Amino acid sequence: MSTAVKTQKLTMVQAITDAMATMMREHDDVLVLGEDVGKNGGVFRATEGLQAEFGEQRVIDTPLAESGIIGTSIGLAMNGFRPIAEMQFLGFIYPAFNQIMTHASRIRSRTLGHFTVPMVIRAPFGAGVRAPEIHSDSVESLFTHMPGIKVVVPSNAYDAKGLLIASIEDPDPVLFLEPMRCYRSHKIEVPEDKYTVEIGKGARLQEGEDISLIAWGAMVDVVKKAAKEMEEAEGITCDVLDLRTLYPLDRDLITESVQKTGRAVIVHEAPGTGGVGNDVVSLINDTSFLHLRSPIKRVTGHDTPVPMFAIEDHYLPDAERVKQAIIDIVRF
Amino acid sequence: MEVQFPIKQILNEDGVVVNSEFENEMTESLTKELYIKMLRARMFDRKGVNLQRQGRIGTYVPFEGQEAAQVGSSVVLKEGDWMFPTYRDHAATLTYGHSARNLFLYWKGYPIGCVPPEGKNIFPPAVPIASQLLHATGTAWAEKMKGTDRCSIVYFGDGATSEGDFHEGLNFASVFNAPVIFFNQNNGFAISVPMEKQMKTKTIAQKAVAYDIPGVRIDGNDIFVVYFETKKAMDHARSGNGPTLIEAVTYRYGAHTTADDPSKYRDQEEAKRRRETTDPLLRLERYMTNQGYFDEAWKTQVEEEITKEIEQAVEDMEAFGPAEITDMFNHVFHTPTWSIQEQFESFQSRMKEEV
Numbered sequence: 204m205s206t207a208v209k210t211q212k213l214t215m216v217q218a219i220t221d222a223m224a225t226m227m228r229e230h231d232d233v234l235v236l237g238e239d240v241g242k243n244g245g246v247f248r249a250t251e252g253l254q255a256e257f258g259e260q261r262v263i264d265t266p267l268a269e270s271g272i273i274g275t276s277i278g279l280a281m282n283g284f285r286p287i288a289e290m291q292f293l294g295f296i297y298p299a300f301n302q303i304m305t306h307a308s309r310i311r312s313r314t315l316g317h318f319t320v321p322m323v324i325r326a327p328f329g330a331g332v333r334a335p336e337i338h339s340d341s342v343e344s345l346f347t348h349m350p351g352i353k354v355v356v357p358s359n360a361y362d363a364k365g366l367l368i369a370s371i372e373d374p375d376p377v378l379f380l381e382p383m384r385c386y387r388s389h390k391i392e393v394p395e396d397k398y399t400v401e402i403g404k405g406a407r408l409q410e411g412e413d414i415s416l417i418a419w420g421a422m423v424d425v426v427k428k429a430a431k432e433m434e435e436a437e438g439i440t441c442d443v444l445d446l447r448t449l450y451p452l453d454r455d456l457i458t459e460s461v462q463k464t465g466r467a468v469i470v471h472e473a474p475g476t477g478g479v480g481n482d483v484v485s486l487i488n489d490t491s492f493l494h495l496r497s498p499i500k501r502v503t504g505h506d507t508p509v510p511m512f513a514i515e516d517h518y519l520p521d522a523e524r525v526k527q528a529i530i531d532i533v534r535f
Numbered sequence: 536m537e538v539q540f541p542i543k544q545i546l547n548e549d550g551v552v553v554n555s556e557f558e559n560e561m562t563e564s565l566t567k568e569l570y571i572k573m574l575r576a577r578m579f580d581r582k583g584v585n586l587q588r589q590g591r592i593g594t595y596v597p598f599e600g601q602e603a604a605q606v607g608s609s610v611v612l613k614e615g616d617w618m619f620p621t622y623r624d625h626a627a628t629l630t631y632g633h634s635a636r637n638l639f640l641y642w643k644g645y646p647i648g649c650v651p652p653e654g655k656n657i658f659p660p661a662v663p664i665a666s667q668l669l670h671a672t673g674t675a676w677a678e679k680m681k682g683t684d685r686c687s688i689v690y691f692g693d694g695a696t697s698e699g700d701f702h703e704g705l706n707f708a709s710v711f712n713a714p715v716i717f718f719n720q721n722n723g724f725a726i727s728v729p730m731e732k733q734m735k736t737k738t739i740a741q742k743a744v745a746y747d748i749p750g751v752r753i754d755g756n757d758i759f760v761v762y763f764e765t766k767k768a769m770d771h772a773r774s775g776n777g778p779t780l781i782e783a784v785t786y787r788y789g790a791h792t793t794a795d796d797p798s799k800y801r802d803q804e805e806a807k808r809r810r811e812t813t814d815p816l817l818r819l820e821r822y823m824t825n826q827g828y829f830d831e832a833w834k835t836q837v838e839e840e841i842t843k844e845i846e847q848a849v850e851d852m853e854a855f856g857p858a859e860i861t862d863m864f865n866h867v868f869h870t871p872t873w874s875i876q877e878q879f880e881s882f883q884s885r886m887k888e889e890v
């Protein structure tokens with residue numbers, strides 16, 4: 204008894220706009236605020252058209268101050284609104300670090316649930332788009348390490364809309380990270396109506412028997428390419444996972460996959476040291492150690508700042524590096 | 536407050552002297568020097584925009600319209616003074632002696648673009664807004680402790696005054712009496728956000744009152760007022776009297792960056808009108824014409840020399856070859872840690888396989 208779902212073809216950035224518009228139409232308490240989000244529609248056009256539809260009271264160009272944006276959003280959220288605060292780039296979130304670490308993430312626990320912060324922080328991030336310095340960092344693990352905030356990273360338009368709606372509906376703060384490289388890389392069918400993708404659930408993009416490839420954000424395309432080429436060239440089949448949420452991790456999905464394949468490669472563009480990949484390794488160690496047929500490998504960015512864009516391609520993991528890692532551990 | 540902080544001018548838009556306080560010092564040779572430096576900055580900027588359009592460099596940040604503010608304030612620096620620019624202040628860095636080749640390489644995404652010429656205390660462009668005000672205060676404070684008469688100048692926009700770092704920078708400088716010039720270029724916009732949405736105060740200069748330091752509001756398109764007021768603030772700082780906040784009121788004619796489309800948020804006619812009326816180069820030309828020492832043949836000759844210099848810089852940029860990839864690993868620490876060393880070695884072995 205399925206009724207046809209009406210869909211439209213959207214890029215990821217359009218799906219993000221669509222998610223905000225969908226929620227703003229339904230709920231008067233949802234606000235959008237940030238730098239250049241109004242008339243300009245955001246530097247990536249993620250809030251395009253929202254001020255025209257919802258007015259200057261609900262789509263607000265703030266003064267240029269990240270601590271101000273997030274600090275006041277905490278107040279708005281504690282007092283009846285659901286703010287969606289945009290950071291122009293994740294690399295500029297640091298002035299707000301104090302507000303997120305010492306307040307947004309712990310007001311619920313400090314007040315034993317009396318005050319809560321149902322807020323979403325959206326931020327474009329990641330390298331590979333020839334952006335100037337500081338714009339390209341992947342610092343997701345600074346936030347997965349913060350108790351009290353969820354961290355979500357979609358890699359495509361469908362997940363972006365469903366996850367952003369779920370984040371707005373979530374009663375707790377959510378950091379919603381938007382890989383810039385995925386903003387316009389694909390256009391896919393996205394339902395016109397409201398739907399959610401559950402926070403904390405990853406996705407299996409491809410079934411395979413020999414090895415689990417685990418990635419998120421812009422690295423998903425990289426591992427998909429590596430998986431395809433490994434199957435064609437070597438007959439190695441990969442179980443490809445897009446984690447989609449980095450805190451809390453989808454323990455069941457990772458466990459099930461690794462227990463099936465007995466091998467894993469984790470790929471992320473953030474530096475290896477202190478990266479979320481290490482949490483995935485720990486999780487596999489906790490749940491599946493005796494199922495492993497070889498050591499787990501990580502393919503990551505270097506322990507260096509993301510370099511200036513003329514050489515950033517040499518920082519980012521690519522399919523070649525992933526394939527080498529696969530070969531190393533399959534032949535271990 | 537607007538009355539308390541009126542806009543100071545020396546030349547009005549027609550190039551007529553409206554304040555004769557410094558007339559004795561406004562010599563032909565100084566005037567010509569300032570004109571040449573502004574023209575050089577403008578031609579550099581236009582080249583930057585063109586190189587971006589041709590795909591020879593990446594995103595570029597233009598400053599056209601702000602030449603008087605940047606040139607007039609940087610030309611008064613002395614050897615050893617500290618300069619803290621933003622991403623829009625290559626007119627200031629170029630004037631203070633940065634290499635045009637390296638400035639272009641910066642916008643081509645080359646790490647060497649952040650490196651100033653030997654002996655020039657020029658910080659790399661501040662990308663995180665307002666963070667640089669504190670560094671300027673710190674370097675100035677250090678000079679004070681060392682007992683020199685050097686000072687720091689720091690550039691920032693109207694939007695930057697909203698960040699906490701702006702206020703902390705002014706307060707620290709005030710408390711420690713640091714010899715620093717806070718040089719604000721109020722170009723009316725922070726990307727798309729106009730000043731009246733950025734702050735309720737009508738001036739930026741008035742924010743100096745809160746820190747009990749001098750605040751001055753000047754016409755940022757009048758190179759003479761920029762030059763003499765910055766000089767005054769520097770003398771004040773060098774003689775141990777602490778910081779000054781200067782608000783130079785100006786306008787950027789072009790886009791925020793080459794990736795920005797200003798027609799989305801402001802009237803493009805306005806930029807056109809301002810080019811014709813308040814342009815800093817035209818204003819000085821009008822003054823020089825009134826003084827009887829501007830002629831087109833001289834200008835053409837100056838332009839030719841500048842063109843040669845800039846073309847050479849572009850050639851040098853392109854002759855530089857590929858960016859040095861190993862820079863990524865080699866300069867994170869004095870001595871690389873084992874993890875960086877290991878990553879470097881595995882990078883090198885991959886490169887060998889590729890060859």
Ligand SMILES: Cc1ncc(C[n+]2csc(CCOP(=O)(O)OP(=O)(O)O)c2C)c(N)n1
Pocket residue numbers: 238267269291295298623662663664691692693694695696722724725726791
């Ligand atoms: C901390 C921080 N937040 C946001 C940005 C993104 N950003 C780059 S330039 C800019 C506007 C700055 O305006 P203003 O200070 O007036 O200087 P202008 O660009 O006009 O020279 C913004 C928001 C940034 N670079 N740093």
